[in-house]
Amino acid sequence: MSGRLPALLAELAERLPAERLATWAGALQVAQHPYDAVLDQLVANAPAMGLAGYLTRIRQAWREEAPELPGTALGLALETVGRTQTPEPSSADLVVSGPTSPAIPVRLTRGMAIDVIRSARYTLLIASFAAYGIADLVAEIGDAVERGVRVDVLVDRSTAATRPFIPLRDRIRVWHPATGSAVTRMHAKVIAADRHTALLGSANLTDRALDANVEVSLVLRDPRIVGRLVDHFRWLSDSTGFLGPG
Incomplete structure (x- = not known):
């Protein structure tokens, strides 16, 4: 995987809280293509978090850079990046x-x-x-x-x-x-x-x-x-x- 897509997934993993990251990774793993309706529900369930822009950019990069990749690969990549990051404690x-x-x-x-x-x-x-x-x-x-x-x-x-x-x-x-x-x-x-x-x-x-x-x-x-x-x-x-x- 190369280009913008890895960077977008890494940035998303950094911004999402743990429970939302798991939800996104799960949805990506069942998505059949970049515009699968299952991905629309991610933003619908959290409209106040400003995530629509991320979904648009990820869909575009997926379609342009790696249309052959199944959603399973993207979901696993997002989950892996999330696990390797050490979040800074925040109060x-x-x-x-x-x-x-x-x-x-x-x-x-x-x-x-x-x-x-x-x-x-x-x-x-x-x-x-x-x-x-x-x-x-x-x-x-x-x-x-x-x-x-x-x-x-x-x-x-x-x-x-x-x-x-x-x-x-x-x-x-x-x-x-x-x-x-x-x-x-x-x-x-x-x-x-x-x-x-x-x-x-x-x-x-x-x-x-x-x-x-x-x-x-x-x-x-x-x-x-x-x-x-x-x-x-x-x-x-x-x-x-x-x-x-x-």
């Missing part, structure tokens, strides 16, 4: 809202917010300046409460951000900046599960911010940093009085 992942780049596989904000909420087993801390149009997230928060998670929601008074959480009422704790506080706005955007994972960035908990606006966030999986972040908000409420119950 942060990119998350976006709005348009996704075809060159950079990323997660969308709403899906990652749901994943972080679902990962909580003991505590869940949610901070946002505004909140509306998030019935699915509120349902996930309700599920977290059902499994015994203690939930604290920190929002600003000026945006009516408590309204989406009314169905949960006394089952969660809601906090606002206290009246007369030297700092008058809760502008942070954070979802922290226990002390192990946190999503933080520019997106408010609103339908447009989670889906349509151009927003950028990071999900952190470093308990040292996430723990300090959670402790900071606990300190704001328990020690300084900056945050008061809503």
